[in-house]
Amino acid sequence: MAKLNMVQAINLALHQEMERDGTVVVLGEDVGLDEGVFRVTAGLLTRFGEARVIDTPLAEAAIVGTSIGMALGGLRPVAEMQFDGFSYLSIPQLEGHASRLRARSQGQRTVPMVLRFPYGGGVRALEHHSEAREVLYAHVPGLKVVIPSGPRNARALLVSAIRDPDPVVFMEPKALYRAFKEEVPEQAEALPLGQAQVVKEGRDLTLVTWGAMLHRSLQAAEEVDRRRGTRTEVVDLLSLAPLDGETVVNSVSRTGRAVVVQESPQSYGPAAEIIARLNDRALDRLEAPVARVSGFDVVTPYFGREKAYIPDAARVARALEHTLDYR
Amino acid sequence: MAKLNMVQAINLALHQEMERDGTVVVLGEDVGLDEGVFRVTAGLLTRFGEARVIDTPLAEAAIVGTSIGMALGGLRPVAEMQFDGFSYLSIPQLEGHASRLRARSQGQRTVPMVLRFPYGGGVRALEHHSEAREVLYAHVPGLKVVIPSGPRNARALLVSAIRDPDPVVFMEPKALYRAFKEEVPEQAEALPLGQAQVVKEGRDLTLVTWGAMLHRSLQAAEEVDRRRGTRTEVVDLLSLAPLDGETVVNSVSRTGRAVVVQESPQSYGPAAEIIARLNDRALDRLEAPVARVSGFDVVTPYFGREKAYIPDAARVARALEHTLDYR
Amino acid sequence: MPLSDLASFQVQRLQVLDQDGKLDQSLEPDLTRAQKLALYRAMLLAREGDQKAIKLQRQGRIGTFGPSTGQEAASTAPAFAMTERDWFVGAFRELGGWLARGMPLENFLWFHNGWEEGSVFPSLGRTLPVNIIVGSQTLHAVGLAYAMKLRGEQDSAVVAFFGDGATSQGDFHEALNFASVWQAPVVFICQNNQWAISLPVGKQTHSRTLAQKAIAYDMPGIQVDGNDALAMFRATQEALARAKAGGGPTLIEAVTYRLMMHTTSDDPTKYRTEAEVQEWWQRDPLKRFRLYLGAQGLLDEAGHAALEAEVKAEVEAAVARFEARRDFKPDAPFDHVFGTPHPELEGQRKTFLRELAQAGGPEARHG
Amino acid sequence: MPLSDLASFQVQRLQVLDQDGKLDQSLEPDLTRAQKLALYRAMLLAREGDQKAIKLQRQGRIGTFGPSTGQEAASTAPAFAMTERDWFVGAFRELGGWLARGMPLENFLWFHNGWEEGSVFPSLGRTLPVNIIVGSQTLHAVGLAYAMKLRGEQDSAVVAFFGDGATSQGDFHEALNFASVWQAPVVFICQNNQWAISLPVGKQTHSRTLAQKAIAYDMPGIQVDGNDALAMFRATQEALARAKAGGGPTLIEAVTYRLMMHTTSDDPTKYRTEAEVQEWWQRDPLKRFRLYLGAQGLLDEAGHAALEAEVKAEVEAAVARFEARRDFKPDAPFDHVFGTPHPELEGQRKTFLRELAQAGGPEARHG
Numbered sequence A, B: 001m002a003k004l005n006m007v008q009a010i011n012l013a014l015h016q017e018m019e020r021d022g023t024v025v026v027l028g029e030d031v032g033l034d035e036g037v038f039r040v041t042a043g044l045l046t047r048f049g050e051a052r053v054i055d056t057p058l059a060e061a062a063i064v065g066t067s068i069g070m071a072l073g074g075l076r077p078v079a080e081m082q083f084d085g086f087s088y089l090s091i092p093q094l095e096g097h098a099s100r101l102r103a104r105s106q107g108q109r110t111v112p113m114v115l116r117f118p119y120g121g122g123v124r125a126l127e128h129h130s131e132a133r134e135v136l137y138a139h140v141p142g143l144k145v146v147i148p149s150g151p152r153n154a155r156a157l158l159v160s161a162i163r164d165p166d167p168v169v170f171m172e173p174k175a176l177y178r179a180f181k182e183e184v185p186e187q188a189e190a191l192p193l194g195q196a197q198v199v200k201e202g203r204d205l206t207l208v209t210w211g212a213m214l215h216r217s218l219q220a221a222e223e224v225d226r227r228r229g230t231r232t233e234v235v236d237l238l239s240l241a242p243l244d245g246e247t248v249v250n251s252v253s254r255t256g257r258a259v260v261v262q263e264s265p266q267s268y269g270p271a272a273e274i275i276a277r278l279n280d281r282a283l284d285r286l287e288a289p290v291a292r293v294s295g296f297d298v299v300t301p302y303f304g305r306e307k308a309y310i311p312d313a314a315r316v317a318r319a320l321e322h323t324l325d326y327r
Numbered sequence C, D: 001m002p003l004s005d006l007a008s009f010q011v012q013r014l015q016v017l018d019q020d021g022k023l024d025q026s027l028e029p030d031l032t033r034a035q036k037l038a039l040y041r042a043m044l045l046a047r048e049g050d051q052k053a054i055k056l057q058r059q060g061r062i063g064t065f066g067p068s069t070g071q072e073a074a075s076t077a078p079a080f081a082m083t084e085r086d087w088f089v090g091a092f093r094e095l096g097g098w099l100a101r102g103m104p105l106e107n108f109l110w111f112h113n114g115w116e117e118g119s120v121f122p123s124l125g126r127t128l129p130v131n132i133i134v135g136s137q138t139l140h141a142v143g144l145a146y147a148m149k150l151r152g153e154q155d156s157a158v159v160a161f162f163g164d165g166a167t168s169q170g171d172f173h174e175a176l177n178f179a180s181v182w183q184a185p186v187v188f189i190c191q192n193n194q195w196a197i198s199l200p201v202g203k204q205t206h207s208r209t210l211a212q213k214a215i216a217y218d219m220p221g222i223q224v225d226g227n228d229a230l231a232m233f234r235a236t237q238e239a240l241a242r243a244k245a246g247g248g249p250t251l252i253e254a255v256t257y258r259l260m261m262h263t264t265s266d267d268p269t270k271y272r273t274e275a276e277v278q279e280w281w282q283r284d285p286l287k288r289f290r291l292y293l294g295a296q297g298l299l300d301e302a303g304h305a306a307l308e309a310e311v312k313a314e315v316e317a318a319v320a321r322f323e324a325r326r327d328f329k330p331d332a333p334f335d336h337v338f339g340t341p342h343p344e345l346e347g348q349r350k351t352f353l354r355e356l357a358q359a360g361g362p363e364a365r366h367g
Ligand SMILES: Cc1ncc(C[n+]2csc(CCOP(=O)(O)OP(=O)(O)O)c2C)c(N)n1
Pocket: B029, B058, B060, B082, B086, B089, C066, C093, C132, C133, C134, C162, C163, C164, C165, C166, C167, C191, C193, C195, C196, C197, C258, C262
């Protein structure tokens, strides 16, 4: 058991899975000698060599396209996109092939691969380095989309993603990379994909979120609870696809109120789907509209304005109070 | 005034806008000599010549990337993707540049271009020729997404899209291309982008849809109304981005019940956003959960199964009755 | 140094059998008589199957497809140069190659009648399903080749097919670049059939040959007469041997011609002349190979008639099997989203099946 | 014909000033004395601005950026070969070129402090903003060139810059293909600075030169000493003249070197040796051009000292203007989504401004 930050925890998962399974390979831009621009792949090249830790030429579609081929050929590639904003270059291969080969071949061909990349804002980076666009992946049938919120679950979810028989898009909230440390057991542990977690129990309101937004949301919930004597339940989705609607619906069926916090632009963002699930299955339990705390439908601003644009604890707290007050 | 099908109506808009404005150019695969695989660009090459009607090499990213350059250079490109399933190759250029150049340059550079392509199922075509994935475009801030539902509005919306100062993704429901004819006035008419239309007035329930789903939805609404003596209001969105939430909210605020019909996979599809808007602004008027009639979260099946998978009038009618019956 | 020559490059062209079936013995590949006959039979089966499929489409018994008549040598001969340990990565106009790899003709018909089941057959082995997104499969081929290399499968290489149009796609470029950087065991075969729907190759690219695109990657590239089965066999065999010996990838431009329409929805008279088509009928790969077999004393008129009858019967039998099959499970798409079940998806399956039952069962909503 | 040569290709290399400033007079471009001095001054300004920006970043006064020290000739000299009617399409490592095109240094600093306002300046003209998605701008350049051609602007061409890493992207390939098919007036300048972050060019591609990639498109391609301002000027001028005369696009490989880190977040000692860096300092484009100016009697020691002082003062003045600006409108992003207002977006703007006010105004949420 060691105290690790998220970068170290993901790195641990990569080391252990590569050790455990000789078919796991890591590929991407600068993942080898440079150990990744965030150092997530530190030590892998030294340990596993150039054949399994591949510094690729600069071409995202090719990184994913060749990963698909590797997976068809019996490997388990873990590909890295350097930043979220460049991952879109791989959408045609993901949508066109990774997500479809199982269906196309009626189960005869599978694509066990992981595509991992840092995503979201908050690190004062250049344009295209701060996007949150989960639905571009989560809306594609045949892709799993997983988003950890801390070192320990990042490690456990990545282990599951690597072992999963299907393509998993693993989005790493880069604002959390070095934000805090957690105890991470040495022994590999795995968390099921497609399952949410209740990270704080409560009965007055359900706060639903994931990734980097979890921590500011928790902070807001604790603050509001302290101030008002309420008990807010907090659900960490962990997977956006397949989505664990049940956990959310069960919680809101008890609390009657909900707030969803997302970093992405508002329209057609993940929160809309959560609200739709609640509408489907818990409408008569809702005592207030489900509040959305969200990015705006604007082009992601450069970092000079990002703090003003990314939802923060104060905005979440106001949404919580507003929803609690709704009669 | 002539009776035209949707292919002819779009063709009319292209002819007239190219005639009116010498900076409008049309480009894409097989749009010239072959007049487009659906013949949407018929007659353009003969009339306007090779310099303005460009048969491009086979590369979707390049078609959109060079269109962006053309637009920056003072032209108004109208680019065609041959099918929806190949349009994803252009997402990196659309997301990375077309949608952002205005913001990146603080309004100094604009990208007045249209990207049009046939979309949706129902024509017994091969894999990748039958997708409905509107949110992949509609979720990107800075892109307008327009979907006509008949010959007349297709022409009028395309005219507006071509004249618009910003990039417009114009998705043409291919199942409607030759499905029916309408009177289309000779004189150019334009419909505002970002505005929905109430195509059938009612007071008991609001049915929200767009594109190819409109007609089967209308059929279902009329059938149910006839059978039950109800009056269903039907809203045709016409634009998904920016979305005219107001028209939908106003309607449902009166009727208290709503059904949304979409062809795309269910999770994170457009219907979720409609439901979220209703949750935000009309929750206390809702007398029943908003029903979603939708595709499923499966890989779009080949055409042997498409009829079973695309929502039809019977499914819509059942959702209408279910929602009307809800107490 | 000021203005100096840095490097120079050549592009070569290979032909073994000319248009009239005349052989260049010095280049003849080493094939047994049985192999030569089998190769001809495979090309004939592809031709007959293709022509039959056009008829079926015209009768509404299958959907749209892209005929390969005229291009049989370009995909069939390479399949003969491959072993079962090699991967066959096709696009959508490699009927000859697929049949040679063991795909039953009825599978092709199921596929083109809108059933995913067409992609599955007992001897699937190392043959990938049809790939429709032009050029995208070249990257899969490179990844497969990398996997073979990493796994130490020195008897395995990958052959990837694509058209002249595909050379314009970014994926093609990225695939050739990755393959050459990795020195991956891949053979890229471009079926340059002169057209990408209505675009002639001269408007697809400004380069004189497609083979010279290999120079951008310092990769061996060669132009081959793609209607010459012996040349295609030889070029593929050499490239495969080099790949397996660690010599890296090769680009083969197979110069051929699409004698039919692009797909059954296409009207080629809009963009090309009948004279051009007639000219290419003179270069028919089957005609040429038959002359060669005749000259070698392997197939006389009577033998040919018998073979033709046999192949036609085989096609009819496949069509019968195609028509007979009815067991297409309506909810199969739910079975193949993920390898692991999820309650949300199972819930949707229930909805789907309930709605289907209410509609009157699968037949009511048959595509 | 059987096995015959089809085509052959050459790649050439151009250098005018060698590493020690020695001139090949037969290749010297025709520049006035004032132009030569201006070109040197522009490169010096880029160097001093770059070094200052590194200091500002280290002090936390700007964010991450990619230094261009060592590459000044490769983007500045082409800018001098261009007119205002030509389009300048850069990537992110063309500081010299941008300054030469009239961008004030403070704009570069605003940009790299997270303000879109950095991309806007009075003499913007035909200079596009920074492009971060590697390779993607090459397509914009081709579209612009097409527009110039269609509009009959025969005095306009486009110069597009990108790195060695960009040559791996599909967009690069598609751009060169479209440009050559369209015979569009574009000059592609690849700044081959030997590295793409940690990847050396030898692992980026298997080809000996990047210039030879032009052969894939039957496009003129040339390798140029990118640290030789005269060679870069000459090569760009020739390519622009050809482009404007209807002769189509050119690919120029500018062989140069990134002397600093990839960006200020990068630690190059992880992947390259100090010896390599030192070797390239010997080929410093400024040193070489200064020797040339000295030999031509255009700039002596005293003149150089005065120039340096002047340039340093200019940099300091720009930094002062950079620091002084405060008027960054918080809701600017809402102004530039669309050119037409929409009620939904205006509603969101209200929410944003209300939340901002509740947080205590823009300063409270300053990036
Ligand atoms: C990415 C993509 N864009 C467009 C299409 C539509 N389309 C199908 S085949 C074809 C032409 C392909 O030409 P080529 O590569 O030469 O192959 P051929 O059809 O001649 O065998 C086009 C444009 C497609 N399938 N994929």
